[in-house]
Structures are given as C-alpha cells and as structure tokens.
Amino acid sequence: MRKTRRVVVTGLGVVAPNGIGKDAFWQNLIAGKSAVDWITAFDPTPFPCRIAAEVKNFRPEEFMSRRQAKEIWRFSQFAVASARMALEDAKFEITPANAHQVAACFGTCVSGVEKTEESHIAFLNNGYPAVPANSCTEYSTHAPVSYVSIEFGIKGPTMTLASGCSTGLDVIKWGCDQIRDGNVSAVIAGSTEAPLAPFCFAAFCAIQVLSKRNQTPTKASRPYDFHRDGMVLGEGGGAVVLESLDSAQDRGAPIYAEVLGYGIASEAVHLRKVDLSGSALVHAIRQALGDAQLTPSDIDYINSHGNSLPDYDLCETNAFKAAFGQQAYSIPISSIKSMIGQPIAASGTFQAIASALTIRHGIIPPTINYETPDPDCDLDYVPNRARVSRVRHAMTNAHSLGGTHSVLVLGKPEN
Template structure:
C-alpha cells in the first residue's frame, strides 16, 4: 500500500484510570505535579511478601460506569478497561449508533487478564470443591474480555481484538488500532491497555524473579528509574484508552483533535525470556522503524516517554537503545519515565503512557521522572528529573518493552492541517 492510500489518524478522546487519578484531568495534573501513586498494598494483606508496595487505583467506583450486576461479573482489569473507554468516548463527544457501529472497533491489550478471579476460584476449588466454582470464572478471567465487554457496553461492532504481549500489550493495541484506521478497516478505534495484577500470586511471582523493589518502608521513593540506587520495579494497576479516528471523519463532525499518531514500530529481541538484549538492539530497531514509518528523522523528535521500569537491566539498556536509534539527538531530547509516579501497569502501561504522550504533544508540558537523585553513570541522558518542564513538543515517542523480547514504539505528532 502506498503512502497516498494511507489515511491520517488522529486522537480525539482520552480516558485514564490510574494510581494518580481516575480521569484524564486528575491523571495529567498528577503527572505534571510529580504526584506519587505508590504506597503500601491495601487490596490484600501483603505481610507475607518480600515486596509489600504497589501503585493501587484509589477511590475508584465501578458503579459510576456500570450497574452492580455487570460489575460483579467483571474482573477488575475489565472494569478498568470499560470505564476508561467510556471516558474516552465521552471526552471525544463520540456517539456510537446504528449508523456507525460497524465502523467503530475495540482493541485493548493486557498482560495477564483476570488473575484475581483465577486466584479466588482456585481457592474455592481447593476448599469447597469443583462444583462450587463460578460459571462466570472463564469469561471473567480470559484476557480478551476487556475488549469484548467494552464493545458490549458501547455498541462498537467493528474490528475487535486483544493483544497479550506482556508489558508491550497496551502499545501493541494502540499500534494495531492505528493500522486498522490508517488502512480503512475502521473509522474509529477504542484502544489502549488495562491491568489489575496487584494480587498475591502475581506479587509472589515477580518477587521470586527478583524483579520488584523491596523499599517497603519508603514506598514514595521506591520507583526511581535511571537512578543508581534503583532496585526493581513497582507494580501498578489501571487503564489508559485512546479514541483514534480517521482525520476526515473527525473533521466532519467538528471533533477536537489532541494530536496525530503517525508511526508504529515493533520488533523482537529473540534473546531471553525476561532480559533485554545487551545494547538494546531490538528496542533501537523499534524506534527506528517507528520513525521511518512516520517519515521523521531523529532530529525531529522532542520527547520520549521511556519504558523506564526502574530495574537495573532495563534502564541502562533503554538508554543505550535511545543512543543507538537517535545518535547525537539522544542528548538533546527530553526523556521521562512516568512509571516513577504510577508504578508499572504491565500490559496497561502502554495505554496510560500513550495518553501521557498525546497530552505532552497537545499541551507542550513534559512530565518529570521523580526520585531521580543520583543518575546511574550508564544513564546519562536528559530524564527531566523531579520537575515538569514547559517546552514545545512537535514529536513524541512512547516506548514499551515486554517479557519475551517484545519491543514497541509509537510516534505522536502535533496535528497540522497539512501533513
């Protein structure tokens, strides 16, 4: 397909359920103010665990978005996805009706799906027997249900799918949705990521892999990407959703346009189950492919929302990858890890970070990397430490990397009438 046949795709709606705010306004204000969303776990008793901290969503009421019967039949990850999707549609003032339903799709990624339901039902199975397991266990647990239930709740009858690529899932979902609109398979796509994996078994598994921070006494400074004293990531939960719309369709209804999505690159390290390839070759290629797809040079990139997990391996490897992909421009671009505030939402992270990138492009404000006190010598780029920064941002990249070697980069750009 030639470039002339590709449709332009814009962002017209945003939704966010996060540890630092349960709507777009709260989330964005939290990012700019450097709000800490990480604290001691309250969703269950974590006293037996080595890591007892997480970025929990606080004050969330699913009944603002669905009735009690519907909420009871959804795992928390699906509740978040449906809620943020409804926010994005309302934000865009986009109505799905009989005339356009078949041209509106849903693509929502998740890393592990309904893990809490699985844990609860396993306990019931072991203590009360197989005949006491819920008939809703499977539909509540399976990862595609956030996308399926969002379609049911909104009436979107177009393309519908789910990406399950670990911590790259939300970004894969946005990128794949971008392709569907760009190539004319849908006029609009509800897309992003969702996760609710702050559960006993999940915490135990990541801790056994020695991936988590154990700063239980000081959770507010536990997540410290690019800092020499970082000791692991902090789990988070929530959902970030974008409404992508074909440009002419958006213009025809007088939609407010936040920005344009112009590039998508994805690669695989083909190296290790959990560790990035040394030197960041796979991540660098994802950035290069995304910029090539967007028709942009490294010199045009102003901001990168880094994967920035606060693990020893990721942060130095991502730094090397950025240098490899951008050359000298790597030292001129502003970079931040918003995970320092929200924790790591696994499959939901690409969703809320794409929302952040869109807002950066729309508002010309760059959020900080908080808790960056002593940069690792191997991490020597501009990570916007501790305080947000006003600056003109024409082009922003969003990086997401997942277990299995998945690498994704999305490119967002200021919307201009002429391409």
C-alpha cells in the same frame, strides 16, 4: 503502517493509580506526585516487597450499572470505565447507523488473576460446586474488549492483544491499521491490568524484579537513578479513541495528536535477560521514524519505558544513544512509571496518553526520585520537576519480558 488514511487521537480515558480521568492523571503527573504506597488489596507482610501503585477510590457503578459492577471482574471494569471516558471526551456517539464502522481492541496479560486465584482456592477446598458460574467467562483475556463492545454497541471488529508491557502501544497500531485499511472509521484502543493478587505478586517476587524500598514507598520507583533496585507493580486501564482524520474533521472533534509511526522488534535472547546493547530497540526506533518520515532531530520528547530495573534502564539508554547519536543528550526523556509504577499491559496506553497530553499542553512530566545520577545512564531524564517545552513530535517506547520492543511516534495536529 500503511499511509492510505491519516489517523488521529480524539479521546482519552484513564483509570490510573494517580487519578481517574485524564485531568486528574495529568495534573498529578506534572506535579510529580507518586501513587506508590503500602498494598491494601491483600496482606503483603509475607512478601519481600509490600508496596504497589493501586487504583484507589474507583467506583465502577459510576461507569456501568450496579448489576454489571457486581458481576464484572476488576480488569474488565477498568476497560469499560476508560472506554466510556474516552468516548465522552471525544464526543463520539456510537449508533446503529455507525456501529459497524467502529472497532475495539483491548489488551491484557494477567487477565482476571485475582478472582481466578480465589476460584481456584474454592475449587481445591470444596470441589467444582464452589466455583462461581461466571469464572469461565470472566477470567478470559477477551472479556474486557467483549464488555466494551457490548456496553457501547460496537459491531465492527474486536480484538484482544497480549504482548507484555508493549501491549498498550500495540493495540494502537492494530487500531490504526484497521482505519488505514478502510475497514472502519474509528477504533476504541486500550489496555487494562489488575495484577495485585497474592499469587501473581508472589511470581514477580520470585523473579526478583520488585523494589524492596518498603519503608519509603513513594521513593521506590526511581528510573535511571544509580540506586534503583527494581520496579513497582501497578494496575489500571486506559483507552484512546482513534479516528480517521476525515471523520474527526467532519465531526469537528478535538484532536490531541496524530499517529505518525510505529516500529517493533525482538531481541531473541532470553525470556527475562536483557540485551544491554539495545539493538532491538534501536531497530524499532528507526523503523518508527521511517514510518513517520521523520529524522532523529525531529523528536522533541521521549516518554520512555523506564521501569526502574537496572538492566532495562541501561538497555534503553544505550539504545537511545545508538539511535539518536549525539542528539540523544539534548532530547528530554522521562518515565511516568516513577509515579504510577509498572501496570504491565496498561503501561503503554498510559504512556501514549501522557505523550498526547504533553503535545497538547507543552509540559513534559518529570522522572521523580532521580537523585543520584548513574554514570551509565547519563541522558536528560527531566529529573523531579516538570518542564515547559514545545513538543511537536513525541516518541513512546515499551519493552516486554521476552525482549519485545514497541515504539510509537505521535505528532502535533496541524491547524
């Protein structure tokens, strides 16, 4: 990242399986409460996996007009709702005077798969007259950021990213670059996903990456545990307000964290298979630390990808050991996916928000369901209970299908 302007996080918005709003999200994280349950979005009985982390009790009309709530598809609803909460949290008002100085970037990977599937079935059964007129615009991956810009009057650059599970970190990088280049003074950066539809779910079942612990849903996602058997799909949306430090100070805005560094690298091995050496993640970690002008000993906490897939968790562990050396054994590492599942594009933003709250409150969320240690995954995963700890620098990493690794470093704001 270019360092011409310092960038800080001033607002957080969350629509997550474990809570709507940053406070509910955070309280349930530090309580170690799982949001995984039997699927209600559709009948899961034909599938080998019947559990997921759904967003429940979400009322879109609380964040937009009733007309919009009826027309806008679920993944875009998550985006608008989380953006509104982030802006309100930051006390940031977008006006005609500053609209061109605000940008927006949202990411999503499966976009409007739920309604697209319904529209496709209607088309197959009854031809094109049965397809809803809004299908052409609503299914688009660019719909969420478009709705955000329209809803809040954002007239600066808008961008959509889709880089798998790394998306939620990559949107923050894009936003930081916009601010550091002097293009804008603030960015709404977020990601959203609503993948809980039969066809999409069937595709994940087909590649055999989902846990089959249907009888004990809250125990299903168990990163780094010896008996982990796959990930749990999740959904939701998150957003952060990024500002130049000067802008935030001029407004007297509350600052959660400063964005210090970012790294990205690819394995270039296989779309699904993982390079267990973790060499790409090692490169991304070193790049992020160099960008932040920090050393391995400066990292106080890692909010890890930790998706409960055996090879992914092992890849991460090996990379942490290679990047941090003996220091890896003394850095607390935890995975919030043990509680909220894997919401694909939204996961990185949720992790970044959790990291910012960890820095603010000095509490590290646990990795729940860590019951039987894996001798190959032998680091400190903060098992089962939150931990009070002073965190000055937090690292967050994400790993996408296809072998992309993204790493973000946040720092405690200076007084």
